[in-house]
Amino acid sequence: MGLYKTKSKHYINDTYYQNTIISIFILSLITFSSVVSSSFSVDLSTAILLRVDQSGKGDFNKIQEAIDSIPPNLENSQLYFIWVKPGVYREKVVIPADKPYITLSGTKASNTVLIWSDGEDILASPTLTVFASDFICRFLTIQNKFGTAGQAVALRVAADNAAFYGCVLTSYQDTLLDDNGNHYFKNCYIEGATDFICGSASSLYENCHLHSLSPNNGSITAQMRTSATEKSGFTFLGCKVTGTGSSFLGRPWGAYSRVVFAYSFFSDVVAPQGWNEWGDSSKNNTVYYGEYKCYGPGADRRERVKWSKQLSDEEAAVFLSKDFIGGKDWLRPAPSHFKNAPKSNSKE
Template sequence: MATSSIITSPKNMSTAILIRVDQSGQGDYTKIQDAINSVPSNNSELVFIWVKPGTYREKLVVPADKPFITLSGTEASDTIITWNDGGEEGSESPTVNILASDFVGRYLTIQNKYGKSGKGVALRVSGDKAAFYGCRILSYQDTLLDDSGRHYYKNCYIEGATDFVFGNGASLFERCHLHSISEGNGAITAQKRESPLKNTGYVFLGCKITGIGGAILGRPWGSYSRVIYALTYMSGVVQPEGWNDWGDETKQKTVYYGEYKCYGPGAKRDKRAKWSHNLTNEEAAPFLNKTMIGGRSWLRAAPTQFNKTSN
């Protein structure tokens, strides 16, 4: 997938400019958005925004012209970004909007408290090459708009009731915990791939699925929707049929929904939708590493040296 503009990469990937956000006034800024705003347009240096513990009631945007930003807490449980917005236009509601490429989010809780009234996106990721580590992403309907680009989520907790991972990203979720709070039969994913030529889709590798009611693994927002669960624990919250065609039987012939060596009471395949796939070793192989997202070329280690901002 091509990015919309030419990005100049930092020359030194181990050193970052450090910006501190602290509500007590002991940092460079007291608001996260002010710290983001301080990064120059067409940024070509690593910027590490360290958010001290607290509850930040902000609606954040990382603009497309500000790549190479890391937004990091220390623990997700005590560094909380929260807002309350929603409605039918899910793209308007996100608490956190990532429009830039080469973004990293670490150890944050990102929350939309809109509740059961409609779509309330907590996190929208529309930039290419974005990675999230140890984050908690919380809402009810449409929690994570994994919109477009290549993305990597590791050790994240994602909670919702309806279509709570949705969009048309090419994304790998590794060792993540998906928790359904649907009291009925909610869908975990609604992936929007609309052409067999597009390399998009969601892969859940070594994940865990829990919940309080019933849940299906996915339904097709796009005709060529693609979702794979591999080596994933499925609790009894996963319904026996597993997958749903969203009322359009023609999509049964075009979607690609697969499972590979999943386990737990919800992983039994005897009553699964007949048009879903029980993948062989060979079929699963392309989805068991970072190849689909090209991760080896862009995933980066956290910086080890910091230069303080001049502010």
């Protein structure tokens, strides 16, 4: 691990795109079952649609080109929906901090892939980096193909609020740098070997599949929390842990590291001890590692380290809803209407 500290509306009349957007919207109604706060200043019902298509039939050929076309949006005045058509997009992508309220959506993760190969530096390596608040990513595979030689981040999220639905994240070490902010992951597949979910964010992972590639005693999480009053932590709710070899549920990247697994399935890839102190036994008194009503061959707690917890109903309650990430204040539904971008936003 390393230290990281419009003008009039032009509604879409293309039948093909119209039908696809309708399909995406229907999926969204299922996916975004969140309560929306009245504090939103942006119109959540209508989004400017930008289409990315490698064949040249969209508004842009590359994902970053679409993002670069969006003007700074710090007044939260406009929603943008970037629809990425199926294909393998070989590029590094950054969502800058001055462009909030972007949705980046593939058609489905199995045929819409963002891929790069970079490693060794945890901050320089990510295939996708998100700095902008109120970002949503859906139905996209994000890969870092650097290999096993060092840190190789597929996704870095350093945004106040961000949500990921039906995404696939793959690498080996530090696959997901869940850096800081409040984040929500649902129905995602995350694969790696060493600390492949790491960072100091407050995040809720719901119905996600975590797959370990570690041959021997890897670690799924490395959560950083530096004080008992810091609200950060990772909650895994209704998740599935599988893999090859053996792996710990977590080890502390920070003395007050906090990770909870609830209602989750553990295959026998989970080491009997469950958790690892990362060579510093002094952290045993300050970390918060809990399990609640988990099941499967790896959920047997008879050989668990004594400093992990089997949570009571009362102890677990705070980790079992979107309140853990303040979700009622920022999770939003999908837009119900789409309009074309102004001419200056799209390619000539």
